[in-house]
Amino acid sequence: MVELSVSSCRKGARGVKTRTSAPPDGGGRGPGAVGSALDAGTFDCDLATRLLTWDDRLAELFGRAPGTPAGTIDDVASLIHPADRAHLSAAVRTARAGDGRFGADFRVMPLRGPMRWIAARGRAITGTDGIAPRLVGAAFELVDREPGRDTTRDALLSDVTSRLVGTLDPEEGVARLAQIISPAIAEWCVITLVGDGPTPLRGLRDLGWWHTDPERLPLVERYASTRLEALGPDSHLARVLRSGEPVVMMSQAQATISRLLRPGPAREVLAELAPWSGAVLPLRGRGRIVGLLSVFDGPHRPLTPDDLAVLQEIADRAGLAMDNARLYAQQRDLAQSLQRSLLTEPPPREGLEIAVRYVPAAAAAQVGGDWYDVLAHREGATTFVIGDVMGHDTAAVATMGQLRGMLRGIALSGSDGPHGVVTKLDEVILTLGTDVTASAVVARLGQGRLRWANAGHPPPMIAPGDGGDVVALGRATNDLLLGIDMSTPRHEHEAVLRVGDVLLLYTDGLVERRGQSLDAGIHRLARTLAALRDRPLDQLCDQVLADLLPARPEDDVAILAVRVSAEGRPPAP
Secondary structure: OOOOOOOOOOOOOOEEEEEOOOOOOOOOOOOOOOEHHHEEEEEEOOOOOEEEEHHHHHHOOOOOOOOOOOOHHHHOOEEEEEHHHEEEEEEHHHHHHHHEEEEEEEEEEOOOOOEEEEEEEEEEEEOOOOOOOEEEEEEEEEOOOOOOOOHHHHHHHHHHHHHHHOOOOHHHHHHHHHHHHHHHOEEEEEEEEEOOOOHHHHHHHEEEEOOHHHHEEEEHHHHHHHHHHOOOOOOHHHHHHHHHHOOEEOHHHHHHHHEEOOOHHHHHHHHHHHHEEEEEEEEEEEOOOEEEEEEEEOOOOOOOOHHHHHHHHHHHHHHHHHHHHHHHHHHHHHHHHHHHHHHOOOOOOOOEEEEEEEEOOOOOOOOOEEEEEEOOOOOOOOEEEEEEOOOOOHHHHHHHHHHHHHHHHHHHHHHHHHHHHHHHHHHHHHHHHOOEEEEEEEEEEEEEEEEEEEEOOOOOOOOOOOOOEEEEOOOOOOOOOEEEOOOOOOOOOEEEEOOOOOEEEEEHOEEEEEEEEEHEEEEEEHHHHHOOOOHHHHHHHHHHHHHHHOOOOOOOOOEEEEEEEEOOOOOOO
């Protein structure tokens, strides 16, 4: 009879799903394979009631459909190869009676699909009576690799790398790291970000924490929220910041730390957590310490030298990843500030309603060069511009600013229509040797007459106010992108806008993304615009973005919407 269960994925201190990999000394009966912890499922076994739950990934590994309950230990045991059941039961008994670590590799024989080798790693949670009523952890499929390697250590470090490089948000990376370390190595942990305070300790922020036992996670959260104010210059965190070397407590960690904390809530919560061993390690970036990792274990399973070696490697990887995230955030904030300073509100124009929106890409992507502009001519006409500089970084934003300034000067200094503006802009870009590739639409509206030129940009759309079909203007007649060939011919097109008509200019992030072609996106936008044309313009823009953009946009998006209003509109020619 097998004493193992597999259970639901739990959410962590900062909302990131736990996907724990193997501890350094677990397991060992697989086919000489290295486990991939990048796609693990999680488990939780109530050893007293023998009830299990699991997440959808682990259900899949056992050949069950997503959402299928695990059932009981015996239900899961029926899917495990008979030759591996005794070994698995022994591993559970060892975890309960020993240091709490659980590790076993075994074969699964699902009701459908091929046999799989599974690596399960976790920790037995000991109750107040010294008995471990629960077993929690993760399991992943083993794939063929070279024999003789430390499979669990490789899997753990692989998981660390994948979690940290999967985000450029320092706080999200910290949360991910906390949930890898516990329960794989330590019972609980706290991760601290080093800032730029007036003193080293004043610049610290505890941003991530985790505990193997979800019921004790609130205690760790209370400790993290109170301990920094209780630290003095002789604290372990201060020592690590000064020396750059780890501080290790192989025993009596609670007593050692309590002596260095000021009396108050932090010391009281620490007494409830009762760590026996612990360590504080620096997370080193480029020439500076960017964070601190504090890990703790109870008396039933103290930290070992092997644990500390793996933790140091994790800390080194995490430090570089967090430093990259910090540098990226600085660049992103600079670019966004520059972009916001350029994307100003449009001027009011008699007879027209105008609304603009800009949505940056998700945090994991870089800032792009999308822009819009509205130019008021003295004779009453209005020029509308939408554009997209190729690239996603600070340089793209700076180039966008240069291009926008040049276009403004050309459009407002003479009587050129859209064709002339685009032609002269292309000449200036190439004559100056500016390294620019960009798409743009320049449209000029006056007396109900709309003229436009399109340099490689998605087509403008008109939604007639009388309920007629939405039209994508000149889809088959786009000219070449800006910055490629000044001798390329440019063309100008013309349409009539009437009272109630809506003109929409937009960048490609609104209609094109992975898994959706540009044509499909344009058709979808046309249907959406047709349904929304009668709404107030601000509401129309917001709903277009809500309907067409994914939760985490992969690209920047700019839109410019214009409605011809009855009031003050000059008569059509």
